Amino acid sequence: MKNYRIAVLKGDGIGPEIVGEAIKVLDLTAEKCGFTVEYDEALLGGCAIDATGVPLPDETVAKCKAADSTLLGAVGGPKWDTLPGHLRPEKGLLGIRAALGLFANLRPARIFEPLRDASPLRADIIGGSLDIMVVRELTGGIYFGERGRLEENGVKAAYDTEKYSVPEIDRIARIAFDLAMKRGKKVCSVDKANVLESSRLWRETVTEIAKDYPEVELSYMYVDNCAMQLVRNPSQFDVVLTSNIFGDILSDEASMISGSIGMLASASLGATGSGLYEPIHGSAPDIAGQNIANPLATILSVAMMLKYSLGQPQASDMIEKAVAGVLTEVRTPDIYVEGFRKVSCTEMGDAVCDKIRAM
């Protein structure tokens, strides 16, 4: 029987609760589909700072490298907000992405039919269907560029640098085009080429790569316009290809179209088959420990892991169908509307399991 080793980084805030539910669902799916999963827990973020003094201990990197894939909850919280930049939980997240070479971040934003009413956009704006894949570069650009503080004529200043090389743009662009070939065959490359030199190189490089994908329709958009188009006419997008910072911002915006950021999963991939899977949302310290968080984004992250890293597309489908199924019956508070049964985080996990059991 095939066995997979999964590194588990529960993280902070609601992280442990939502990861618990995702593991419950993965174990059941494995049993159903005839494979086994072993878990290796490690520390990342605030919990790692408390236990070891640093947000990303070496042991965590080693465990993730040894695993077939990594499942992450969320990191951060007010307790660690006043620490210096290099010791913040977020630094641990950026660090693990870099250490594992995870340069491609896939963030699907789509409407789950039963949640259509939860979208803040009018039905006529959403249109028939909505399925956007934001492909965000994850280990370059301004989040990793040179930064510092200085003093100019007695005035305090600080700077961060946006820099991209051709190979960095090349590899992320190919991920976007490859994905587009399996979807709607459209790539919209988002930049700020009217101002930034790094964006001009980005655009030139993407234009070159596009020649290898004659079937894919390539368009370009400035990031400010894209932010507007996402709420004006979101269904025009298929794959959105963009830099680290623009992807960070646009993926939050795109996710909200779906009704709740509590629904959306993400995959971070590198050159090897292994990857890191996590919900798009944060650690929600305000509701941590209350068993009311929505575990579906983490459960859907497991579905992405099964598809993109573990080669178990059938198991992945099972989870996606189960999630779509439960949404017609039960809701966690973030997506609750009258007429449904309001459930806790663990009850939501149980409901997904019940659906899978019945398959």
Ligand code: IPM
């Ligand atoms: C995300 C988060 C992180 C990022 C933060 C916590 C560093 O916002 O995954 O989108 O900017 O990448």
Ligand code: MG
């Ligand atoms: Mg973000």
